[in-house]
Amino acid sequence: MARHGVLPTRQRSVGFSILGVIGEILLTLAAVCALYIAWQLWWTGVVAERTQMETRQTVSWSDPASSGSGTQVAQPQQGDPPVQPSVVTDGSLVAQLYIPRFGLNWQRNIVEGISAEQLAKHGLGHYPTSQLPGQIGNFAIAGHRGGYGEPLAYVDQLQEGDPIIIRTQDYWYVYRYTKYKITVPEDVAVVSPDPFNVGATPTHRYITLTTCEPRYSPTPATHRWISWGELDYWAKVSDGVPKELAATDSSGQVKFAVQETPSVFARVSSLTDVLMWVMIAYVVIYLAALVAWRYPALRSIREGERPRPDASLYGWLLRRQPGPVVIQLLLVAILAFAGAVALFQWAFPWLASNVPMFQLMSAYVSVE
Template sequence: MKIQRPRRSRHSWLVAMGLVGEILVTLAVVCALYIAWQLWWTGVESEHTQLATRQTSSWSDPGSANGSVKIATAQKGDPPEQPTGAKVGDLIAQLYVPRFGSAWSRNIVQGTTNEQLARHGVGHYTNTQMPGQIGNFAVAGHRAGYGEPLAHVDTLKQGDAIIVRTKDYWYVYRYTTKKIVLPTDVSVIAANPTDPTSAAVKRMITLTTCEPRYTEATHRWISWGELEYWAKVSDGIPKELATSSGTSAVKFEEQSQGSVLARLSSLRPVFAVLLIAYAIIYLAALAVWRYPALRAIRSGAKPRPDFSLYGSLYRHQSGIAPIRWLLMLVLGIAASAAMFEWLFPWMATNVPYLQLMSNYVSVQ
């Protein structure tokens, strides 16, 4: 005759508090995952898009001799203008800022729409000049999330190189100064930002991004630079991108590989693989062990626990304890992948507060 263990009794309000606690913990985890999606995964997606764009372009690597990249000669005279025109979304240049890292670079595409800034790196204001033209080559980029191309503009120092590479030419600018303005102050991207009513006399670059970095972008951080010289890509690389030994610290062929995660175009295959793995493990454990946790409770070997969301889910996994924990882990990762792929992009697009927190940056 089996001895039935008495059921542990708890007040209903304690059970309710436990459920509320589980819900609050779940919401906290979802919030943490949303932050990870915003600040990290959107950058992976942006890197993937930029990598794909570079791979489909016909741009060649800088000129080299004997397997080593040469230092391009600084050219005299007025620089060539390139490109002379572009459609929204076209790759027009690449941006290099050694202050941000020896291998740091971002694509520059035509246009500053949300799509361009979120997926393609840095966007060029279509109503401003192109590289090499007298006037202001003005671009915008995110400061948090989406690869955060301009996250560290606050570290720029006077004289730092800001380098733009088009298909055939290098344009080396020197950082001069900054200014924090309201989004409505469009004079900062004028052809002559120091005096918008006068004709342009310099060849300038302007970097615009959000301020402050991690909250609603109430202002814009403006960074200006002036052209120092230009060079031919066929001659090599600017000295600012070279190490002291004269070899390149930034290699285009290495950049074209991208990170492992950046090669994923979507998390859907990951989600599908996780679900298949879960089904295989679940069914195998079901055939061997069935539901030992539920069997122990029903037989009286263990007391019947109070209801809880995660406890109930855990007990309904098949197999012994290590297998059940493995199944719970696979489910958790699959749920996270689903949120990254579908839930969080929807939230950032449709929830008003999260739209503000997305930090889309363009001077209106």
């Protein structure tokens, strides 16, 4: 018999309860899959951005020459360009890449090596078998088009004559985009010293950008998008910035157009710290609600004021949070956020590194 004032409710059968729980599990898995996509396409880029910032800080390259409150425009130099760096090691910073077509503040690091680790951590990698900036031949670079900061996401927007600018410690190398080719991964000739006359002694200074095609693919991309450019001129960093990277402000002063403005998320040093503070917030709110209200939902069920609910994972979790419904929902939201942070920090990187299905989803794009 139901207590006076409480309307009896008809509980679902065991079969329907089981189906309900299965449905909740499937919804949870769908949310985890959506979070994995967000991790792959967005958070890996945040991590890459933070790593690139830290790398630039460790090398402490000097700023381009300035004059008063403005920046000088470096004059193009005559003669053969110097080659820099003279010595490279795997993972070391080779150069920085600027492509104005991709955005006013667009810049990426180029490190030595095209392993999955280097491309994931740093964005762009230099083919060790190709030439260095300034050398006659082909300065070849590999980069992701989706995920890990997607440095080469918009290569299809390049137009003939667009500047592709390389900065080493002391020099600028301004290349001009010429053309592209869509090919298969086995076509290694595209990164040869003379990609247009394979086997011949090179006489020009080329740059090659290699990335995946199509941009998004559930399995490793079947093709590669190859972009080529040729050296236009070189300049000294001590003389200023190339005119292609110079801008004039309202007062007429020349400024370096590229300003390093890290995203809010890139300033987060570690998700472990975020998780710690989130859990501290949960414990504080939980204990405060426990002292003030305890478990009103469980009490009302125990005393017969509310009917015993059907089986539900979400309902079970909600009822075990103290306080009124608003506080309960807040606590559950904090737990869900903490779970997402844990997935980003530990679970998803492990899956992408160890589970074959997730390894196949990784956007490793170098031409091998």
